[in-house]
Amino acid sequence: MSYEKELAAAKKAVSLAARLSQEVQKTLLQSQVWTKSDRSPVTAADYGSQAVVSLVLERELQPVKLSLLAEEETGDLRKKGSEVFLESITKLVKDTLASEESYASSPLSTEDVLNAIDRGKSEGGCRGCHWVLDPIDGTRGFVRGEQYAVGLALLVEGKVVLGVMACPNLPLASVVCETDKSFPETLGCLFFATTGLGTYMEPLQGNSPPQKVRVSSNENLEEAKFLESYHRPIPIHGSIAEKLGIKALPVRIDSQAKYAALSRGDAEIYLRFTLSGHREYIWDHAAGSIITTEAGGVVCDATGESLDFSNGKYLAHKTGIIVTTKKLKPLVLKAVRESMEEENLQF
Ligand SMILES: Nc1ncnc2c1ncn2[C@@H]1O[C@H](COP(=O)(O)O)[C@@H](OP(=O)(O)O)[C@H]1O
Ligand SMILES: [Mg+2]
Numbered sequence: 001m002s003y004e005k006e007l008a009a010a011k012k013a014v015s016l017a018a019r020l021s022q023e024v025q026k027t028l029l030q031s032q033v034w035t036k037s038d039r040s041p042v043t044a045a046d047y048g049s050q051a052v053v054s055l056v057l058e059r060e061l062q063p064v065k066l067s068l069l070a071e072e073e074t075g076d077l078r079k080k081g082s083e084v085f086l087e088s089i090t091k092l093v094k095d096t097l098a099s100e101e102s103y104a105s106s107p108l109s110t111e112d113v114l115n116a117i118d119r120g121k122s123e124g125g126c127r128g129c130h131w132v133l134d135p136i137d138g139t140r141g142f143v144r145g146e147q148y149a150v151g152l153a154l155l156v157e158g159k160v161v162l163g164v165m166a167c168p169n170l171p172l173a174s175v176v177c178e179t180d181k182s183f184p185e186t187l188g189c190l191f192f193a194t195t196g197l198g199t200y201m202e203p204l205q206g207n208s209p210p211q212k213v214r215v216s217s218n219e220n221l222e223e224a225k226f227l228e229s230y231h232r233p234i235p236i237h238g239s240i241a242e243k244l245g246i247k248a249l250p251v252r253i254d255s256q257a258k259y260a261a262l263s264r265g266d267a268e269i270y271l272r273f274t275l276s277g278h279r280e281y282i283w284d285h286a287a288g289s290i291i292t293t294e295a296g297g298v299v300c301d302a303t304g305e306s307l308d309f310s311n312g313k314y315l316a317h318k319t320g321i322i323v324t325t326k327k328l329k330p331l332v333l334k335a336v337r338e339s340m341e342e343e344n345l346q347f
């Protein structure tokens with residue numbers, strides 16, 4: 001089956017959501033960063049992006065009924081005292097949609113915005129078609145003015161068949177190699193992948209045609225680069241890298257931009273073990289995983305098994321997520337096994 005219509009809708013939705021997020025990031029104040037019940041940060045961009053993607057997908061794909069599983073909920077926005085924040089989100093969504101000619105004249109109330117966000121309550125699963133959205137992935141990076149992503153994927157019968165990811169602050173050139181800082185870098189990339197058709201990247205701004213991307217062909221681990229999350233160092237990552245003979249220090253960036261960077265060969269390995277037994281959400285990996293695998297990479301858990309997106313909002317997987325190239329997978333898994341044994345970690 002071809003997913004041309006779905007891909008076009010997803011690219012439009014994600015591009016508009018990225019535009020909204022860039023507007024917010026330009027003027028974001030610390031006082032505008034809210035804290036959710038799990039103590040993680042959330043901003044007008046997280047809510048606004050989810051509303052935009054929900055509204056655009058619904059309009060572009062009608063009369064098909066949208067099933068959307070997305071990160072944000074409206075509980076806090078519906079509480080007393082949130083009226084000003086909600087008004088500002090509604091204005092953002094309106095202005096963003098108005099920048100797209102075909103949506104220019106649509107009226108939009110705060111209730112429409114709340115309902116659009118609430119459409120993200122699907123439970124996903126192994127039957128039927130479900131869109132999976134992380135409206136702002138890497139909110140901490142977004143708040144610092146650094147890397148973040150808007151990640152949207154389509155699950156069909158429990159498998160990811162399409163992924164689109166905007167990385168508004170990712171350079172078009174490598175994020176890992178030192179570039180000449182005397183020249184302004186071009187920032188903003190849109191990645192997309194459809195099952196069996198490869199992964200493409202295009203600039204978020206302008207009309208340049210998409211380019212097919214592939215993972216690195218480098219097999220020399222001494223020269224390999226590895227990526228990890230920004231927020232805190234995970235000791236086992238260092239031990240795995242040492243066993244592999246990797247010389248360079250890890251490159252730490254927020255969000256699924258790590259998957260995107262690896263898919264175009266910026267780095268060979270992305271390791272994601274957690275300290276606290278945090279359960280992984282499917283929206284943190286759905287778009288990134290197909291963007292990597294369609295570019296010739298592999299995404300698996302510490303036992304080498306592929307990730308399972310068919311069990312609702314949480315990923316069903318064993319300890320650790322490993323993203324690398326097909327050639328390096330056996331070597332990385334061997335180093336992972338040895339490091340886990342040394343640290344008495346169970347699969
Ligand atoms: N303690 C923790 N361990 C692992 N992942 C966590 C975490 N707390 C939050 N996360 C998830 O990690 C995502 C960010 O990934 P990364 O660390 O690669 O930037 C967050 O996405 P959001 O920013 O969308 O909430 C959140 O879902
Ligand atoms: Mg996320």
Ligand SMILES: [Mg+2]
Nearest residue numbers: 071134136137
């Ligand atoms: Mg998020």
Ligand SMILES: [Mg+2]
Nearest residue numbers: 040041071139
């Ligand atoms: Mg979040």
